[in-house]
Amino acid sequence: MKRLPLVLVAVLGAGCAGRATPPATPAPAPAAAPAPRPETTTLRYAVGTGRYRLESQSHVEQEVMGQTTKVDVGTVMLLSVAVADASGNLGIGITIDSLAMTLPPGMPAPDPAELTAARGKTVRLVTSTQGQTISVVPPDSASATVKQVTQGFREFLPSLPAGPVAAGTSWSDTTTQTTPTQIGTATVHMTRQHRVLGWEDHGGTRALHLTTTGTYTLTGSGQAQGQAIDLAGGGQRTTDAFVSGAGVYLGGTFSDSSLVNASIASAGMVVPVRSTTHSTLTRLP
Numbered sequence: 001m002k003r004l005p006l007v008l009v010a011v012l013g014a015g016c017a018g019r020a021t022p023p024a025t026p027a028p029a030p031a032a033a034p035a036p037r038p039e040t041t042t043l044r045y046a047v048g049t050g051r052y053r054l055e056s057q058s059h060v061e062q063e064v065m066g067q068t069t070k071v072d073v074g075t076v077m078l079l080s081v082a083v084a085d086a087s088g089n090l091g092i093g094i095t096i097d098s099l100a101m102t103l104p105p106g107m108p109a110p111d112p113a114e115l116t117a118a119r120g121k122t123v124r125l126v127t128s129t130q131g132q133t134i135s136v137v138p139p140d141s142a143s144a145t146v147k148q149v150t151q152g153f154r155e156f157l158p159s160l161p162a163g164p165v166a167a168g169t170s171w172s173d174t175t176t177q178t179t180p181t182q183i184g185t186a187t188v189h190m191t192r193q194h195r196v197l198g199w200e201d202h203g204g205t206r207a208l209h210l211t212t213t214g215t216y217t218l219t220g221s222g223q224a225q226g227q228a229i230d231l232a233g234g235g236q237r238t239t240d241a242f243v244s245g246a247g248v249y250l251g252g253t254f255s256d257s258s259l260v261n262a263s264i265a266s267a268g269m270v271v272p273v274r275s276t277t278h279s280t281l282t283r284l285p
Contacts, residue, residue: 042164043208044129045083045090045157046247051097052079056279062262063272074102075149081156089134092125094153099146118146123153131157132173151179157249158210158241159194165208167198183229184222190214190237200242207242207250214238218260227267233260251281
């Protein structure tokens with residue numbers, strides 16, 4: 001705000017010649033405007049429907065008896081998502097409209113019938129209005145591959161804080177979940193740190209930018225080719241997500257890297273498996 005100029009008051013006294021004129025008194029300065037407060041808002045996810053495209057690229061390396069095998073796998077999914085009220089929480093249905101996978105030459109191609117069978121399968125979640133997962137129901141009669149793929153939908157919505165949020169807001173949480181693997185099951189315990197970066201333009205929509213970094217440990221067991229295998233390891237995960245002021249999830253990017261040791265007691269062997277995955281989720285018009 002511009003400072004107002006001082007007002008000079010002239011005292012005129014007709015017929016008062018010879019009387020001293022008092023000094024001019026400046027007008028009081030206006031009070032300083034208060035500093036603007038950081039922009040805050042309280043976000044809750046809204047009910048509604050939308051379609052998304054999920055693209056993932058994974059690189060896996062495993063070492064057996066000094067020989068390293070490297071595999072790159074690409075996955076593309078189209079999803080239909082419906083969010084409805086569920087007695088104060090949210091009921092979310094995530095339906096696979098299509099699923100495609102690509103592997104390098106020489107690797108066994110995924111069974112086309114299995115990928116076709118994935119179409120129409122729905123994962124059902126119950127979450128809080130801030131996105132915290134309460135329950136997950138995987139699709140019925142789905143293959144092990146589809147069940148493993150859809151486990152990633154467990155944390156489909158980014159976590160939001162319970163109170164007002166603004167740039168710099170941060171919070172943390174821990175999660176533990178059991179997930180299927182190609183050989184059995186694994187339990188993942190993760191500690192996450194969340195932070196609000198602020199409002200940005202995301203694809204033409206004003207959205208709140210949220211980041212999450214997490215570290216996790218993994219333990220599990222199963223069988224492959226008739227041999228018992230124990231899994232132990234861990235990794236790191238980062239997420240950048242965008243949510244509109246209306247409570248619509250607009251998508252984001254996800255990166256994960258891990259090192260898991262597969263122990264085969266019958267062979268006296270430990271196979272280190274390193275993997276990295278980068279995914280992009282885009283909300284379609």
